[in-house]
Amino acid sequence: MTKSTATLMQKEHSSPAQLGFWLYIMSDLMLFAAFFATYMILRPGANDGPSSGDIFDVNFALVETLVLLASSFTCGLAYLAAKYKQKVSFTRWLAATLVLGLVFLGMEIYEFAEFILAGHGPDHSAFLSGFFSLVGLHGLHITAGIIWGVVLLGYITKRGLNKNALRRLGLFSVFWHFLDVVWIFIFTIVYLMGVVS
Amino acid sequence: MDLSWLIGRLGLEHLPSEPATIGAAIGMPLMALAVVAGLTYFKKWTWLWKEWITTVDAKKIGIMYGIVSVLMLIRGIGDAIMLRMHTAAAGITGGDGLFQTDTFQQVFTAHGIIMIFFVAMGLMFALINIALPLMIGARDVAFPWLNSFSFWLFAVAMILVNFSLVLGGFSNGGWLGYPPLTSLEYSPGPGVDYWLWTLQIAGIGTLLSGINFIVTIISHRAPGMTLMKMPVFAWSVLITMVLVLLAFPILTATLSMMTLDRLFEMHFFTSEAGGNPMMYVNLIWAWGHPEVYILVLPAFGIFSEIVSVMARKALFGYKTMVAALTAIMFFSFLVWQHHFFTMGAGANVNAFFGIMTMIIAIPTGVKIFNWLFTMYRGKIKFTTPMIWFLCFVATFTIGGVTGVMMAVPAIDYQVHNTLFLVAHFHNTIIGGVVFAFLAAITYWFPKIFGFRLHEGLGKIAAYFWQIGFLLAFMPLYALGLMGAVRRLDNYDNPEWTPFFVVSGIGVLAITLGAGMLVVQIAYSVYKRKTLRDKTGDPWDGRTLEWSTPSPAPFYNFAVIPKVTRRDEWWYQKLDGVKSLKRSDYKDIVLPKNSSLGFVIAVLVGLFGFGAIWHVWWLMIVSMVAIIYFAIRRGLDDDVEYTIPAVELYRLDKEARG
Amino acid sequence: MKHKEYTKIRDRYIYGFFVSVVLTGLAYWFVVSDVFGVGIATAVAILLLALLQAVVQAWYFLHLDEESKPRWKTQSFVFTFIMVLIIVVGSLWVVMNMNYNMNMGPSDMRQYMIEQNKKGF
Numbered sequence: 001m002t003k004s005t006a007t008l009m010q011k012e013h014s015s016p017a018q019l020g021f022w023l024y025i026m027s028d029l030m031l032f033a034a035f036f037a038t039y040m041i042l043r044p045g046a047n048d049g050p051s052s053g054d055i056f057d058v059n060f061a062l063v064e065t066l067v068l069l070a071s072s073f074t075c076g077l078a079y080l081a082a083k084y085k086q087k088v089s090f091t092r093w094l095a096a097t098l099v100l101g102l103v104f105l106g107m108e109i110y111e112f113a114e115f116i117l118a119g120h121g122p123d124h125s126a127f128l129s130g131f132f133s134l135v136g137l138h139g140l141h142i143t144a145g146i147i148w149g150v151v152l153l154g155y156i157t158k159r160g161l162n163k164n165a166l167r168r169l170g171l172f173s174v175f176w177h178f179l180d181v182v183w184i185f186i187f188t189i190v191y192l193m194g195v196v197s
Numbered sequence: 198m199d200l201s202w203l204i205g206r207l208g209l210e211h212l213p214s215e216p217a218t219i220g221a222a223i224g225m226p227l228m229a230l231a232v233v234a235g236l237t238y239f240k241k242w243t244w245l246w247k248e249w250i251t252t253v254d255a256k257k258i259g260i261m262y263g264i265v266s267v268l269m270l271i272r273g274i275g276d277a278i279m280l281r282m283h284t285a286a287a288g289i290t291g292g293d294g295l296f297q298t299d300t301f302q303q304v305f306t307a308h309g310i311i312m313i314f315f316v317a318m319g320l321m322f323a324l325i326n327i328a329l330p331l332m333i334g335a336r337d338v339a340f341p342w343l344n345s346f347s348f349w350l351f352a353v354a355m356i357l358v359n360f361s362l363v364l365g366g367f368s369n370g371g372w373l374g375y376p377p378l379t380s381l382e383y384s385p386g387p388g389v390d391y392w393l394w395t396l397q398i399a400g401i402g403t404l405l406s407g408i409n410f411i412v413t414i415i416s417h418r419a420p421g422m423t424l425m426k427m428p429v430f431a432w433s434v435l436i437t438m439v440l441v442l443l444a445f446p447i448l449t450a451t452l453s454m455m456t457l458d459r460l461f462e463m464h465f466f467t468s469e470a471g472g473n474p475m476m477y478v479n480l481i482w483a484w485g486h487p488e489v490y491i492l493v494l495p496a497f498g499i500f501s502e503i504v505s506v507m508a509r510k511a512l513f514g515y516k517t518m519v520a521a522l523t524a525i526m527f528f529s530f531l532v533w534q535h536h537f538f539t540m541g542a543g544a545n546v547n548a549f550f551g552i553m554t555m556i557i558a559i560p561t562g563v564k565i566f567n568w569l570f571t572m573y574r575g576k577i578k579f580t581t582p583m584i585w586f587l588c589f590v591a592t593f594t595i596g597g598v599t600g601v602m603m604a605v606p607a608i609d610y611q612v613h614n615t616l617f618l619v620a621h622f623h624n625t626i627i628g629g630v631v632f633a634f635l636a637a638i639t640y641w642f643p644k645i646f647g648f649r650l651h652e653g654l655g656k657i658a659a660y661f662w663q664i665g666f667l668l669a670f671m672p673l674y675a676l677g678l679m680g681a682v683r684r685l686d687n688y689d690n691p692e693w694t695p696f697f698v699v700s701g702i703g704v705l706a707i708t709l710g711a712g713m714l715v716v717q718i719a720y721s722v723y724k725r726k727t728l729r730d731k732t733g734d735p736w737d738g739r740t741l742e743w744s745t746p747s748p749a750p751f752y753n754f755a756v757i758p759k760v761t762r763r764d765e766w767w768y769q770k771l772d773g774v775k776s777l778k779r780s781d782y783k784d785i786v787l788p789k790n791s792s793l794g795f796v797i798a799v800l801v802g803l804f805g806f807g808a809i810w811h812v813w814w815l816m817i818v819s820m821v822a823i824i825y826f827a828i829r830r831g832l833d834d835d836v837e838y839t840i841p842a843v844e845l846y847r848l849d850k851e852a853r854g
Numbered sequence: 855m856k857h858k859e860y861t862k863i864r865d866r867y868i869y870g871f872f873v874s875v876v877l878t879g880l881a882y883w884f885v886v887s888d889v890f891g892v893g894i895a896t897a898v899a900i901l902l903l904a905l906l907q908a909v910v911q912a913w914y915f916l917h918l919d920e921e922s923k924p925r926w927k928t929q930s931f932v933f934t935f936i937m938v939l940i941i942v943v944g945s946l947w948v949v950m951n952m953n954y955n956m957n958m959g960p961s962d963m964r965q966y967m968i969e970q971n972k973k974g975f
Contacts, residue, residue: 016339016340016412016415016416016417017340019412019415019416019926019927020339020340020408020409020411020412022926022927022930023407023408023411023412023442023930024408026442026443026930026931026934027404027407027408027442027443027445027446028446029934029935029938030442030443030444030446030447030934030937030938030941031446031447031449031450033446033447033937033938033941033942034446034447034450034451034480034483034941035450035454036942037480037941037942037945037946038450038454038465038476038480040942040946041473041476041945041946041949041950042464042465042471042472042473042476044471045464045470045471045472045473046471047464047469047470047471058882058885058886062878062882065878066875066878069871069874069875069878070871072871072911072915073867073868073870073871073915076867076870076915077864077867080860080863080864080867084860122457122461122463123461123462123463123464124464124470125464125470125471126464126465126467126470126471126472126473127471129454129457129458129463129464129465129472130465132463133453133454133457133463133465147824147828151828151831151832155832164834168831174916177911177915177916178916180911180915181908181911181912184878184904184907184908184911185904185908187878187881187904188881188900188901188903188904189901189904192881192882192885192900193897193900193901195885196885196893196896196897196900377967383971415926439933443933443934443937447941468964468967468968469964473949473953474967475949475952475953476945476949479945479948479949480945483941483944483945530937530940530941531940531944533944534944534948540952541952541955542948542951542952542955543951543954543955545951546947546948546951
């Protein structure tokens with residue numbers, strides 16, 4: 001890390017809004033922690049229905065993971081472009097982020113629908129309740145993120161990359177990266193460990 | 198005609214049917230009607246809207262928290278009277294007491310929820326809002342709008358819990374509502390849903406406040422005030438809010454899961470289909486134990502300020518005080534299992550959590566000794582806050598000692614779920630938290646309203662509370678050891694009757710104490726001219742809030758003070774306070790009022806109401822509206838206004854007389 | 855000068871993305887090809903990989919390494935992480951210990967609960 005990049009970053013870190021939003025993210029981590037713990041406790045409670053090894057498709061989850069990771073990457077590039085006032089490049093990267101987010105969300109909904117249609121809905125067993133709520137909670141966050149991103153895109157198209165836009169975009173990118181960090185653990189603990197005997 | 202798409206499961210059969218609840222159901226709407234009529238008659242609606250509902254000023258928000266909490270304190274004490282009168286009567290007459298079992302259960306559930314969430318937490322936020330920004334030399338909190346939103350969520354939750362009296366009844370599952378009793382199978386009615394949504398909404402408001410105050414303390418301190426130069430109250434708030442930040446999400450998660458269980462018939466905590474009710478107990482206490490420290494740490498902070506001011510000495514052992522707070526912050530997350538030693542965990546688990554519980558008593562003990570050493574060789578002024586402090590030390594220490602007793606799993610097996618436990622936690626919450634908050638109200642009252650509370654009446658109130666407390670709860674320790682379980686509505690052991698009767702008398706004495714507080718406030722308002730605080734510093738204080746005029750102006754400080762040491766104001770007074778020059782005044786920026794905090798909170802309340810009664814369209818409509826208004830607030834760039842230096846100079850001269 | 859900073863930060867994002875993809879692929883490979891042959895070893899390995907990836911993303915995407923003193927974000931992140939561990943591991947320990955001591959599966963537990971309920975409260 002060179003000195004110039006360090007000073008570049010420092011300027012944002014002192015803002016109360018950034019810190020407050022970061023603390024919100026910390027509380028969100030705790031929220032996910034409670035859902036993770038519950039999922040792990042309830043996993044054996046399959047109620048004569050399918051267990052994790054029976055229904056999870058790791059290949060499907062891997063694609064989801066890569067899509068979300070790519071969107072986290074493009075989100076970073078969008079923020080970087082915005083900081084250097086490259087509006088065209090910014091719009092492109094943010095649009096890419098949102099499209100990848102939508103693809104991810106679509107895959108999640110597809111997976112849920114598949115389970116429910118097969119009779120493995122969240123009300124079937126404790127294991128499925130835990131699974132649907134943990135992954136669904138992440139999906140809700142993604143949905144909120146997409147709405148937020150669309151609103152920001154509209155705002156910036158209308159009013160340009162002003163100071164307020166950059167501030168909001170900074171918060172949005174933290175949120176989006178954070179969702180990817182949480183997903184790493186969902187991928188590992190729910191999907192990968194679900195098929196490990 | 199089937200109206201269930203429109204009104205969900207609402208129906209006339211949910212109107213109250215028992216005399217006690219019918220009385221409340223008629224009384225409360227009448228009271229609301231009287232308030233509305235009064236406001237209309239005196240043409241106060243605009244005033245209410247402009248000055249209070251849309252305000253983002255932390256001091257005003259604090260006052261509103263205070264008003265709600267005091268009203269709820271009265272209701273909570275009313276519940277307590279019903280409970281203890283019932284158990285006393287049940288013993289004397291040998292019958293079933295005054296109320297039906299179901300009503301009795303609803304009353305103790307409501308008593309717990311109201312006292313913890315709407316009295317203790319409410320008063321805590323009232324005092325933090327009022328005192329904290331002034332104390333650290335800030336103009337306002339970090340996010341003033343969020344502060345108003347938090348308050349209105351709290352208020353909406355309060356309305357929801359009281360509305361259950363009129364329609365549907367409350368949960369009868371105890372304040373923490375253990376499943377499977379509270380699961381859909383055993384409690385299908387709306388009572389448990391009222392309980393869930395009340396806690397959920399109040400909890401989210403609390404979480405947002407937590408973020409707000411952490412950032413306020415971290416980035417809005419006066420120049421020069423390093424962390425180790427902060428007043429201990431600010432430290433205690435910082436640590437408390439860290440606990441809020443990390444504990445309340447667990448509550449949100451747990452309540453959400455139970456909501457999913459009840460609304461969509463999922464199986465987190467049911468006793469069938471693989472669900473695990475013990476996981477609920479585990480999670481709710483993972484929040485619940487930090488919660489008791491959330492209540493008591495600000496109380497410790499308050500007494501640290503009061504003792505040092507009234508003893509006219511710097512606080513003894515400032516650094517150990519901070520170290521103790523930090524230790525509690527960490528350990529409070531490592532003791533939760535002691536709430537269910539008897540639930541079947543093995544010896545290793547019980548021993549670990551038992552030892553952790555004993556360890557966490559040490560930092561608390563450190564604090565007690567620090568306060569005592571602060572008093573030692575001080576020139577103590579026995580004012581009302583100091584009287585509260587002395588009552589606190591005696592009472593709270595008893596509560597702490599009985600707590601350590603119960604930290605031993607073997608003893609806990611004997612007294613678990615008995616009145617011994619009930620006595621213990623009232624000992625710490627009344628003797629610790631309530632005494633501190635009542636002391637703090639007396640202490641900071643002049644700063645907010647410009648006149649002091651009457652000293653004599655305040656002392657009488659304190660004595661009533663102290664004696665009433667001992668009468669009400671010491672018998673419960675004995676009863677607990679004799680085997681009386683908590684939440685007991687009738688019993689056939691005549692030996693218990695005298696203890697229950699004494700306890701009932703104690704509750705009446707506490708009620709007299711609470712009544713004296715009301716009299717004290719009323720009399721002080723009447724005598725406000727003679728009790729006027731002209732100096733702004735009625736207690737000869739040590740911290741920055743006393744450097745402002747009383748009542749504190751809406752901008753807090755005309756010029757933000759510079760800090761070079763602990764107890765800055767005290768040493769400034771010793772050096773001779775320099776008055777401000779004309780050129781010291783600069784333009785200041787303040788947040789604009791906003792109605793959106795109120796609007797969104799009301800919509801959240803409607804969402805909760807829809808969820809309680811399964812009115813799906815109401816949930817969808819209010820959720821869409823919430824998102825719409827949240828975006829509007831999020832994109833609003835015009836949220837601040839400027840007061841020019843000239844105007845500020847004039848205002849400050851006026852405030853200082 | 856500005857351009858140089860731009861490429862530097864962009865390269866950090868690319869680097870973070872690349873490392874994350876590799877770590878994800880590695881975890882996937884461990885599980886699908888059952889490299890270790892022992893379930894518990896695979897579980898520990900992929901959990902460690904997940905942790906590593908979280909740190910990588912915190913560094914390269916969230917820029918925690920560039921925070922200036924007193925590093926509030928990093929401090930709160932570390933503390934939250936410890937608390938998350940306490941809550942998750944503690945809950946697993948407590949509840950599994952109970953399950954073990956009660957020595958019953960979900961269906962036995964249901965039967966036990968029904969009998970307890972019959973006794974009354």
